[in-house]
Amino acid sequence: MDHQTRIEAASKFLLQAPPGEINDVLNDVRMIINDDGSLQEGILPVLHEYNVTQFITTEVPGVEHQVIISNASKVSQEEGFDQDTSRFVDPQSSKSFAFDHLRLEASDLQPFEFFAETEPLRTALQTATTNYVKDHFHDAVSAVLPSPLASSSSEEGPKKFIIQIVGNKYNPSNFWAGRWRSSYTLDTESGELTGKIDVTVHYYEQGNVQLASSHAPSISLRASLASSCTQPSNAIKILALIGDVEKKYQESLADAYHLMGDKTFKNLRRALPLTRQKIDWDKVTGYKLGAELNASRTGLNPSD
Incomplete structure (x- = not known):
């Protein structure tokens, strides 16, 4: 196997890394490649893809809360930043920062002003989402971002808002880890609310089992709410609808786990x-x- 083929194989392993175990996988493939220089150059795009897809969270200097790294929070090139620097926005502190995808470190904070006319709605959605997360998650991070990521210098305000939630639970002493990711898009023009929920759980005590589950709900807004979804006062109602969807999905996962334990696994092997x-x-x-x-x-x- 030539060097480039090993780099490509290592990239595939990294993209499939379970929650909280990317460094373990990276250390393993490092031993296989045995060339830190070429490994770093070859896998940086993969680490970028993994981080934004998995909603990796990071600490930002001077900010008390953690921040989600995602495509929705990435500052576009036309906003005055080089695309290669991987700048992201923390919507709660209204700051942008550079992010190192290898070291998972944030630096170079700069102010970021959102589009003024739609900022009241975004702020209301962020507050409602933060409160929802505190009430329903053990430990999670949230973000509400305009789409496109319009700043105060934009000629036209955003028509969509993206609500993101990520909850991580790492328990290496008991050989398991899990991640909940959910993202919803509120289209203020059509009054539609669509989303996607991804759940990944990894058990590796005397074995290696990884469960990946995905659900793409389309939430129906009442006509009155759809026509007035741009009103900040309706943010709590929108989050209540999201809460109903996530509760039902969690209940369906619990039923699936119970069925797997009682029937599926027993059919695979003798008890x-x-x-x-x-x-x-x-x-x-x-x-x-x-x-x-x-x-x-x-x-x-x-x-x-």
Whole structure:
């Protein structure tokens, strides 16, 4: 396998890294490539894709809350920044910052002024989303951004707003990790609210099982709410609809997990061996198979 092929293979591994384990995967592929210079150059675009897709959160100097890294928060080139610098916006502090996708570090804070006429609606949606997250998530980060990411210097204000939520739960001592990502787009012209929910869970105690689930809800707004969705006072109602959708999806996931435990996994393998007793792996040589394996290794007949 040539060097470029190994880089491409490493990139695929990184894109499939479970929540919170990107550094572990990176360290593993680093040993395979054995060339830090070319590895860094080859995987930087992949790390960028992984970070924005997975809604990686980062700490920003001088800001108490964490910030979501995503395509929606990325400052476009026409806003006066070089696309290669990967500048992003923190909507809660109204600051833009440069982000290092390899070190996961933010720097170079600068003020960012949103489009003034639509800012009351965006602020109301952010407040409602922040309160919703506090009430329904153990530990999560949220962001509300205009689409396109219009600043005060834009000639025309945004017509859409993107609501993002990401919740991470890492428990390496018990060999599992999970991530909840949800993103909703409010179209103020059509009065439509569409979204996508992605859930990834990784269990790796004495095995390696990763569950990836996705759901794309389309939330129906009442005619009165659809026609007045630009009013900041309706932000709480919009988040209430999102809450109903997410609650139903969480309940459906719980039902699916229960079904998998009761039926799916049992159909894949025997719950117990034919002896109806669990195997004590510390005493495996006491079983016939263990005795045969041991005999083959030592050259003895297991019946001797």
